Amino acid sequence: GHPSVPLVPAIIAFGEMTGASGKDVLTAYVAGFETESRIARAVNFHHYEKGWHPTTTLGIFGTVAASALLLGLSEDETETALALAVSLASGVKANFGTMTKPLHVGHCVRNGMLAAMLARQGFTAAGDAFEHGHGFLNVFNGPGNFDAEKIFDNWADPLDIVEKGLGLKQFPCCGSTHPAINCMLKLVRDDGLKPGDVAGIEILTNSRRLPHTDHPDPRTGLEGKFSIQYVTARALTDGRVVFAHFEDSAVADPETAKLLPLIGVGEHPDMAAESENQFCAEVIVTTRNGTRLSARIDHELGRGPSNPMSRDELWTKFEDCAALALPEPRIRPLFEMLENLETLGSVADLTGLAALQAAPVREAGE
C-alpha cells in the first residue's frame, strides 16, 4: 500500500485545527504509519491477493490513529474510533484503472477522520471489532487467513518506519521503469548522449518488471506511465521525466516517437525473477558511429532507507509536483519549511503557504 496518502491529509487538517506544532504532526504521522503497518503484518498477503485495496482498507486505521493523537482522544475513545473504522473500511481492486481507485483514498481519509471525531463526541462501537467472529479479521480476511499476534509482536522495537522505511518514487510513472530511466539519465549526463546519436537501445531488467511495462507503442498518458520504452526515450530526449510527459498529447511527441522503434527490452541475465535485485536495470546504447555505451543500476533510488534520494533529487520531484497546484514563488519556501518540519512552531504556517486559491465550484448536476 501507500502509507502516506491516508495520513498526510488528516494530520495537516487536524494539525491546523488543533494548533499543532510540526513535531506534533510528525508524531501523529509515525503513530499512523505504525498502526497501518502493524495491521498489515497480520493480514498480508492474503488481504491484497483476495482483492482488497489495502491503501484504504488498512490505511483507514492509520488515519484514525494519527487523528486520535492530534485530537487528544483517550485510550477508550481511540479504541472506539478504530472499531468504528472497521465498519467504514472499503475499496476493491476490481475498480483499479478507473476514477474510483483514487476516490477510495479520499473516502478512506474522510471516514477515518469522521470516526475519530465521532468517538470524541461519545459515539460507541464494539471494543472487539477486530478479533470478533464478525469483525475485521474474520470478515475481511476470513478465518485462518490472518495472524493477529503479529500486530503487537515487538511493537515499536524497532519502529517499522525506521527499519523498513518508506519507498519514495522519483518519477511520476510506474516504479518498475525507474532503474532504466536512471540508467539513461546517467548516459545523458556522464556521456553526453543525444537522441540523434542513437542507432539502438537495449533495456535489460528483472523479468518481474516487464509484463506490466513492456508497451512499445503507448497511446495515452496512462499507458505512457507503464511503458518502459517511452519513459526511457523521454529521459534521453528531455534529460528528465516529469508530469508534463504524461499528458495524453505529450505521448505522441515526434522526437520520442522516432526513438521507440529503436528500443528492445528483455530480461537481464544477472537479474533473474527471484534475485535479490528486484528493481534494477542495464541500458545499452549502440551509437550511429558504432560505439557501445552502457549504464547499470542495481538498487533503485528511494526504495527504502538504505538508498535515499539526495536533497536535490527530492527538490526536483517536489518542484514538479507542487507546480501543478501552487504559484512558483511559494514552492521553494514550502519545501524548506517541510525540510524543517520538526522545528515548525505551528502547522498553520504550513497550511497558509500551501493553501490553494479557492476554485469555482461546479454546479451539481452540470
Added chain:
Amino acid sequence: GHPSVPLVPAIIAFGEMTGASGKDVLTAYVAGFETESRIARAVNFHHYEKGWHPTTTLGIFGTVAASALLLGLSEDETETALALAVSLASGVKANFGTMTKPLHVGHCVRNGMLAAMLARQGFTAAGDAFEHGHGFLNVFNGPGNFDAEKIFDNWADPLDIVEKGLGLKQFPCCGSTHPAINCMLKLVRDDGLKPGDVAGIEILTNSRRLPHTDHPDPRTGLEGKFSIQYVTARALTDGRVVFAHFEDSAVADPETAKLLPLIGVGEHPDMAAESENQFCAEVIVTTRNGTRLSARIDHELGRGPSNPMSRDELWTKFEDCAALALPEPRIRPLFEMLENLETLGSVADLTGLAALQAAPVREAGE
C-alpha cells in the same frame, strides 16, 4: 436485511430534488427493492453468516438503483454507479449493539446517492466490478460462496416485492416477541383481563424465538426490547406497546415490575424449532380466582403479504413513530398522503409536510 432503510431517504431526497411524482418514487422504490433482493439471492446466506451487515452491504445497491431511476441515469451510468458502490459498501456485524450499527445505514445511503451523482457527472468505475476476481462477489463472499446466476433468473417474474413481500413490525421491539404481545392484547380486549386479576402467566412460543428474548429482568430500554416478559407485561398494563415503553426510565415501571415474577416462558409443544410456524405463541393466564384464559397466534401480523396489518393497525404504528418527530396536527394528513402516494403529483408536497423544524447544531468538539 431491512430493505426500506437504504431506499426511503434516497427516493424522498432525490424525488424532491427532481420534481418527481408519487408514482415516480414508488417505481424507484420497487427498482431498488428488486435490486437488493436479487443480489441477496446470489450471496445468501453465507454473506450474513460471515459477518457482513447486509442491510448496508447489499442495501447500497438498492440506493443506487432507486437513485439512478430518479436522476435519469443512462444504462452505462447506472452500471458505473453500481460498480462504484462496490468500493463503498461496508458494515460488519461486530458493531451490532452499538451506535455504529445505525451509522452503517446513513453511511450506506450517503454513499449510494454519491455513487449515482458521480456516475451522472462522468465518473468511471469497472464494468465488471461484481463478477471480477477482485470484485464484489469474490472479495465480499469469497470464491465458491455465491451463485451469480441467481441475480437474473426469472427477473421480475414475479417481482420479489409482490411474491415475497415485506415484513412490517407492529411494535418497536424485537419481532420475536410480537406474537406473545398480540396474544396478551387479545386477552385484554376480548376478556377484559386486568393486571390485578393475574396469578400467573405462561408464554409458550417457537424455541428459536427464546434465546434472544428470554430476559426476565431487563434493566435498560434496549434490554426491554428483547425481553418477551417485559413487553407482554406492558401489553397487559397498558393495552399497547409503544416507543415510550423503551425509555430507560420506563423499564422500571412499578406496575410492570410486579408482573415480571409471575411470568414463565417455554417452548410450545406445537411450535417446534423446525415447524412452519416460526413466529407464533400461546399465552396462558391463570387468574386469582382460578380461571384459565388463553390466546394463540399462529402467524405474526405484518410478516409477509398474506397477513397484512389493517389500516387501523398501520395508523397506530405510524402515529407512535411520527410523534417522535412531528407536531400532532401534521401526523394524520401525512399518513393520508402516504396512503395515496401513487396519485400524489409532487413529492415536494410530502416533504413540506414531513419537514422537521431545524434543530440547533451542536458545536463540533463539545
